[in-house]
Amino acid sequence: MTDRLSVVLVDDHRLFRAGVRSELATRVDVVGEAETVAEAVALVLDRQPDVVLLDVHMPDGGGRAVLAGVGAGAPATRFLALSVSDAAEDVIGVIRAGARGYVTKSISADELADAVRRVADGDAVFSPRLAGFVLDAFSSSPPVPDDAPAADHADLDRLTARERDVLRLIARGYTYKEVAAELFISGKTVETHVSSVLRKLQLSNRRELSRWAADRRLV
Amino acid sequence: MTALPTHRRVVRVSRGRVVSGVVAGIAEHLGLSPLVVRLAFVALALADGVGVAMYAVLWLLVPQSAAPVKDSERNLAQLLALAALTVGGFLVLGSTGLFSPALLPLVFAGAGLGLVWRQADEAQRARWRSTGNRRSRLLAVLGGAVLLVLGLTGFLATIGQLGQAREGLLSTVVVVLGLALLTAPWWLRMTADLRAERRERIRSQERAEVAAHVHDSVLQTLAMIRKAADDPREVTRLARTQERELRGWLYAPVPSRELSLAGELEQVAAEVEEAHGVTVEAVVVGDCPASPALLATVAATREALANAARHSGATTVALYAEVTADRVEVFVRDRGCGFDPAAVPADRFGVAQSIVGRMERHGGTAVVRSRPGGGTEVHLEGRRD
Numbered sequence: 001m002t003d004r005l006s007v008v009l010v011d012d013h014r015l016f017r018a019g020v021r022s023e024l025a026t027r028v029d030v031v032g033e034a035e036t037v038a039e040a041v042a043l044v045l046d047r048q049p050d051v052v053l054l055d056v057h058m059p060d061g062g063g064r065a066v067l068a069g070v071g072a073g074a075p076a077t078r079f080l081a082l083s084v085s086d087a088a089e090d091v092i093g094v095i096r097a098g099a100r101g102y103v104t105k106s107i108s109a110d111e112l113a114d115a116v117r118r119v120a121d122g123d124a125v126f127s128p129r130l131a132g133f134v135l136d137a138f139s140s141s142p143p144v145p146d147d148a149p150a151a152d153h154a155d156l157d158r159l160t161a162r163e164r165d166v167l168r169l170i171a172r173g174y175t176y177k178e179v180a181a182e183l184f185i186s187g188k189t190v191e192t193h194v195s196s197v198l199r200k201l202q203l204s205n206r207r208e209l210s211r212w213a214a215d216r217r218l219v
Numbered sequence: 220m221t222a223l224p225t226h227r228r229v230v231r232v233s234r235g236r237v238v239s240g241v242v243a244g245i246a247e248h249l250g251l252s253p254l255v256v257r258l259a260f261v262a263l264a265l266a267d268g269v270g271v272a273m274y275a276v277l278w279l280l281v282p283q284s285a286a287p288v289k290d291s292e293r294n295l296a297q298l299l300a301l302a303a304l305t306v307g308g309f310l311v312l313g314s315t316g317l318f319s320p321a322l323l324p325l326v327f328a329g330a331g332l333g334l335v336w337r338q339a340d341e342a343q344r345a346r347w348r349s350t351g352n353r354r355s356r357l358l359a360v361l362g363g364a365v366l367l368v369l370g371l372t373g374f375l376a377t378i379g380q381l382g383q384a385r386e387g388l389l390s391t392v393v394v395v396l397g398l399a400l401l402t403a404p405w406w407l408r409m410t411a412d413l414r415a416e417r418r419e420r421i422r423s424q425e426r427a428e429v430a431a432h433v434h435d436s437v438l439q440t441l442a443m444i445r446k447a448a449d450d451p452r453e454v455t456r457l458a459r460t461q462e463r464e465l466r467g468w469l470y471a472p473v474p475s476r477e478l479s480l481a482g483e484l485e486q487v488a489a490e491v492e493e494a495h496g497v498t499v500e501a502v503v504v505g506d507c508p509a510s511p512a513l514l515a516t517v518a519a520t521r522e523a524l525a526n527a528a529r530h531s532g533a534t535t536v537a538l539y540a541e542v543t544a545d546r547v548e549v550f551v552r553d554r555g556c557g558f559d560p561a562a563v564p565a566d567r568f569g570v571a572q573s574i575v576g577r578m579e580r581h582g583g584t585a586v587v588r589s590r591p592g593g594g595t596e597v598h599l600e601g602r603r604d
Contacts, residue, residue: 084462106498128537132502135541139505171502172550172596173537 005120006031008047010040010066011055011082016105020053020082023109028116037061041069048074050120054099056083056090064090067097080119082107088133096202101125118176123191124198131170134159134197159197166193230284239337241277244284278336301330321377328370334363436464456496463489480513480547481506484540487521491536495528498535505542507603515581516547516601522573523551523597531555531595542603549599557589574599 005028009017012035021030031047034040037060044052044066054063061068063081070077079099083091084106091102100119103112104127115125126134138159159167162183169179176194180187229248231240242260246253263270305326312322338360375381440461447453481503488499509517520538527536533555540549570587574597578585582602589595 106500128500128502128539132504132539136504168539168541171504171541172539173500173552173554 004029005051005116006047006049007116008032008034008040008043008049008052010034010043010052010058010063012036012058013055020112024113024116027109027113037065037069040066044070044077045073049077051116052077052079053082053116054079054094056081056094056102062090063094063099064097067094067099078119078122080115080125091130092133092201095130095198098202100198101127102130103127104129118191122195124194126167126170126194126197128171128173131167134201135164135167135171138200159200160193163193163197166190167197170194229281231278231281232284239278240283241274241281244281245277301333321374324370324373324377326370328367328374331363331366331368331370334366335360338363432468436461436468452496455498456493459498460489460493463492479506480509480517480542481540483509483514483517484520484538484549487517487524488538491521491524491528495525497528497533499524499538500535501538501540503540503542507542507547510604512581512583512604513547513601515577516549516583516599519574519577519585519599520549520551522577523549523599526570526574526597527551527553527555527595531557533594545603547601547603549601550596551599552594552596554594557591557593557595559591560587560589 007024007028007030009020009030009032011017011020011033014035017033017035021033024030028051031049032043034043035058037058040052040054052066054066056063058065063079067079079094081091081094081099081102082105083102084104095102100122101115101124103115103125107115107127118125165183166179169182170176174182176187176190180190183190229244231244232247242256243253245251246256249256260270260274263273309322338356372381375384440457444454444457447457484503485501488501491497492499507513520540524536524538527533531553533553535553537552538549539552540547574587575585578599578601584600586598587595588598
């Protein structure tokens, strides 16, 4: 096993931080905790951790404000949004601000550790809820062919049929490994699809996306 | 209204009013027909204008009722009444030879005055509704003021006193301006205070509402959790139920929730959670009205969830539903012990009847995938019609 990942916890609930810290203690190095946006920004810039577990909803702007505050100051750091129940608008805002994934606080310790590792590796982490959300938000547009040239701008607004398949399975509660087995593809390919969806989610400027998020809640 | 005639106050009502609701209010209070009261006022008005003075005083002193009013019905009626009154007045004056051209501008001035005064009523009512059209009210006041000034000027011009009046007018304007400047701080502070007070009242009302809700739900649940502290399953159940309830309250529900398929499925998930103490991770993509055939899918979903909760041993069950143009797909998945579908006797009621049979009766399908140690997934597919 490679050396342990360094992790910073950002959450305004002390109890919750303590819980996560004890759950993750055997798997990663928790190098710091912050409970306000300002503290978090300073801490992340100072420690340059591998991964920041970021609460979506905090006073003074929440996770989005932390991401904006850190900016380009911690290029190697990845952010994973962690939340108990929020409006879709907030969650999608954090993702679009640069978080690499979103999981709910009810996630098990093993799954959380796994998610942290995947985010650190540069992959995206989708909870079933987030997968369902993306499917819903992109449902109005027809799928693009799988072999369409990438980075075409209009294609940012649409998912490929394969990406839909992957998201559907994630929404059904499948792990990446199970998705790979189900679709007869490699785990790496699943990661690629999910990362591509994350990119679309971050870059797409379709108006439906924000409107969709505004009148729905995502948990 | 029946046994309490003791202390009812006269109010100006907005229903059935013609000018400001004074007559309608009095008629309602006395139990007379408005027509009778109106005739009485007209009779009094002819007696040296006593009726007009009485009306004016009543208008000032009698509060208006807070009942809402429909704008469209009253505006036309009022306009017609006033026009008829004016024309009638001129006809009477004309026939008695008392008519003079100087009266015409006075009518305009009166109309302007009435328009401005009316706005006081409008402003009060708009505050009750809290949706007044500010701009149109401001325009009405300005229009009324212009009408008043033009009318008075016209009056003075027709009786040839304009030149004399000008000097007097100038000094009056100066005095009025001075008074306005002198008292301006008080007026400003008064309106600011009024606004602050209203805002504070709204805020404290909201706070009271939140406090009431938190007390009824969260605090009660916390007390229950403390009592059940040594029963982890019960604590989880209580916490989960409360979470769901609070979430529903915070993120205001979709209006058509009761009738929608997504709403039904979420309801089912909540019920299974509560009854069996498992966590159901429900994800619903899309939505549609819950037709009777789809309600069968919902019922089958409930059965699949309950089976997973009862038999799989898993603590979490995933529910995923997707609504497409012509059908609804539901997946219920657990990571529990699983079973060998081929080994289940055909007469076992649960899966065969409640799920597969029910779906097939309504033109849908149900497939159960499971293997020992590998969890179970039930795939339901229902037709939209």
